[in-house]
Amino acid sequence: MIDKLVIVGVGLIGGSFALALKRKGLVKRVVGVGRGRANLERALQLGLIDEIADAPDAAYRGADFIFVATPVGQMARVFAQIAPCLDDRTIVTDGGSTKSDVVVLARAAFGSRFAQFVPAHPIAGAELTGAEAARAELYEGKKLVIAALPETAPGAILRVRQAWEACGARVFEMAPDLHDQTFAAVSHLPHVLAFALVDEIARKPHAETLFQYAASGFRDFTRIAGSSPEMWRDISIANRTALLVEIDEYLMRLQAVRAMIAAGDAAALDMVFANARDARRAWLDSIESQGKGASLPVRDA
Amino acid sequence: MIDKLVIVGVGLIGGSFALALKRKGLVKRVVGVGRGRANLERALQLGLIDEIADAPDAAYRGADFIFVATPVGQMARVFAQIAPCLDDRTIVTDGGSTKSDVVVLARAAFGSRFAQFVPAHPIAGAELTGAEAARAELYEGKKLVIAALPETAPGAILRVRQAWEACGARVFEMAPDLHDQTFAAVSHLPHVLAFALVDEIARKPHAETLFQYAASGFRDFTRIAGSSPEMWRDISIANRTALLVEIDEYLMRLQAVRAMIAAGDAAALDMVFANARDARRAWLDSIESQGKGASLPVRDA
Numbered sequence: 001m002i003d004k005l006v007i008v009g010v011g012l013i014g015g016s017f018a019l020a021l022k023r024k025g026l027v028k029r030v031v032g033v034g035r036g037r038a039n040l041e042r043a044l045q046l047g048l049i050d051e052i053a054d055a056p057d058a059a060y061r062g063a064d065f066i067f068v069a070t071p072v073g074q075m076a077r078v079f080a081q082i083a084p085c086l087d088d089r090t091i092v093t094d095g096g097s098t099k100s101d102v103v104v105l106a107r108a109a110f111g112s113r114f115a116q117f118v119p120a121h122p123i124a125g126a127e128l129t130g131a132e133a134a135r136a137e138l139y140e141g142k143k144l145v146i147a148a149l150p151e152t153a154p155g156a157i158l159r160v161r162q163a164w165e166a167c168g169a170r171v172f173e174m175a176p177d178l179h180d181q182t183f184a185a186v187s188h189l190p191h192v193l194a195f196a197l198v199d200e201i202a203r204k205p206h207a208e209t210l211f212q213y214a215a216s217g218f219r220d221f222t223r224i225a226g227s228s229p230e231m232w233r234d235i236s237i238a239n240r241t242a243l244l245v246e247i248d249e250y251l252m253r254l255q256a257v258r259a260m261i262a263a264g265d266a267a268a269l270d271m272v273f274a275n276a277r278d279a280r281r282a283w284l285d286s287i288e289s290q291g292k293g294a295s296l297p298v299r300d301a
Numbered sequence: 302m303i304d305k306l307v308i309v310g311v312g313l314i315g316g317s318f319a320l321a322l323k324r325k326g327l328v329k330r331v332v333g334v335g336r337g338r339a340n341l342e343r344a345l346q347l348g349l350i351d352e353i354a355d356a357p358d359a360a361y362r363g364a365d366f367i368f369v370a371t372p373v374g375q376m377a378r379v380f381a382q383i384a385p386c387l388d389d390r391t392i393v394t395d396g397g398s399t400k401s402d403v404v405v406l407a408r409a410a411f412g413s414r415f416a417q418f419v420p421a422h423p424i425a426g427a428e429l430t431g432a433e434a435a436r437a438e439l440y441e442g443k444k445l446v447i448a449a450l451p452e453t454a455p456g457a458i459l460r461v462r463q464a465w466e467a468c469g470a471r472v473f474e475m476a477p478d479l480h481d482q483t484f485a486a487v488s489h490l491p492h493v494l495a496f497a498l499v500d501e502i503a504r505k506p507h508a509e510t511l512f513q514y515a516a517s518g519f520r521d522f523t524r525i526a527g528s529s530p531e532m533w534r535d536i537s538i539a540n541r542t543a544l545l546v547e548i549d550e551y552l553m554r555l556q557a558v559r560a561m562i563a564a565g566d567a568a569a570l571d572m573v574f575a576n577a578r579d580a581r582r583a584w585l586d587s588i589e590s591q592g593k594g595a596s597l598p599v600r601d602a
Contacts, residue, residue, distance in 0.1 A: 273530035
């Protein structure tokens with residue numbers, strides 16, 4: 001049971017977390033902190049939070065669970081506000097899509113209380129933002145990565161794990177650097193590729209004709225380019241070390257495919273396309289065989 | 302009314318066309334031609350066709366409407382088989398995703414009867430293949446491009462247009478080269494990008510961990526990498542002139558975005574990502590305002 005849950009950034013991620021815990025009766029009071037008053041008012045109307053913080057530090061004091069669900073770019077400021085308000089029983093966790101940089105920020109801000117901070121990342125993408133987008137079922141069957149460090153308090157990890165499992169998430173653990181490399185490849189790179197494609201097409205002189213003939217394949221390929229520019233700008237910069245490695249490897253692969261097309265090398269293209277199709281099919285099959293709704297806590301890496 | 306419709310390649314595209322026309326009562330007899338006997342047997346069971354051709358030339362003789370719905374790579378062979386069987390009233394059309402190369406093949410094969418060939422491209426992507434995938438509603442509200450030439454017989458164009466409109470498609474007309482440039486940008490390039498990404502990830506030593514954390518954004522981004530390798534190999538090579546231009550422009554854009562990330566240039570990334578998000582949103586809004594199900598024949602280009 002959480003007595004006082006503070007959600008910093010009551011949008012899709014923070015709002016859905018609060019709503020899921022409230023539905024399960026696992027939280028007594030939820031306090032919302034955020035930059036936009038209108039969004040907080042809406043969150044209150046929707047029942048995601050029970051009250052809007054008059055001042056952030058008043059909200060943080062006496063809280064036993066603080067969930068920082070802001071874009072990564074705001075976390076330095078938020079952590080600095082939280083740090084002086086922590087007491088022994090407060091647990092702080094986050095929902096950022098990158099972990100190494102968040103760990104650096106948290107270590108700098110929390111100092112001797114760094115063990116009370118549990119870095120985490122819910123894998124629940126959606127291009128919607130704001131309190132309006134929150135829903136209690138968002139995390140059902142989704143993955144949640146805890147990227148704890150050797151010094152992170154086991155009791156804090158356990159409480160964060162239990163809260164996410166109560167939301168329906170399947171909890172995994174990974175070191176922060178492995179987390180960042182992994183998501184650079186399977187999430188951050190695809191976002192950059194999709195944004196770059198739509199930007200490229202939109203800048204062409206005949207963009208209007210092009211968009212007129214774009215169909216369902218284009219729609220799905222670019223769905224992630226409908227995501228928040230602010231969030232993805234922050235992620236791209238925060239995880240730039242791992243992301244640049246992935247972009248460079250991708251550029252080399254694309255250059256190789258370009259050379260096959262230029263040479264009319266049907267056999268080589270066949271191998272690339274068939275390898276991709278087969279790998280994707282195997283991936284989909286393995287997801288299905290996991291039983292998407294099941295809770296399956298596995299310690300990884 | 303079509304007396305004898307021959308479908309060459311009774312898969313998703315050809316089978317759905319036949320089924321839609323049969324449902325409307327606009328065709329007396331449908332004959333299937335194809336490489337795979339099992340697929341033709343299934344097409345017969347499913348009622349997509351009324352008979353399987355014993356020999357292709359017997360099927361083509363006396364047909365008033367021949368729809369070549371094979372991969373583009375097979376069309377040279379198919380056109381050569383059809384050419385000697387044409388009579389004055391036969392119309393031939395195709396469903397290939399590239400048009401300039403198909404026009405060259407058709408001109409070479411049909412010679413003085415080239416005016417009876419109507420190059421066409423139904424914009425109805427799906428990663429499914431084979432007779433099993435066919436459905437009568439596939440083309441409802443979808444676009445169909447007729448890429449006719451000045452010498453194409455107006456009566457042939459009209460009959461092809463009417464058949465596709467009967468299937469529920471919205472028919473547009475574009476010159477073959479403009480068609481190919483357009484689809485290189487909005488369809489062929491995204492397919493190459495998606496295939497290249499999945500291939501790249503599948504080849505990494507830690508591919509298994511990567512796929513374990515791939516989520517819904519990755520699934521949608523790579524949906525088109527589930528498409529037929531044979532078909533996309535053929536398209537990539539057939540349309541290589543236009544596709545290489547698009548790949549090179551995309552490589553330059555991606556290099557530019559890479560430089561912004563490396564420099565930590567948040568303002569520049571914001572502009573790229575926001576431009577992409579806004580352009581995509583405007584595109585989705587314009588699709589919705591068109592009323593997807595409506596038939597809206599517009600002459601374009």
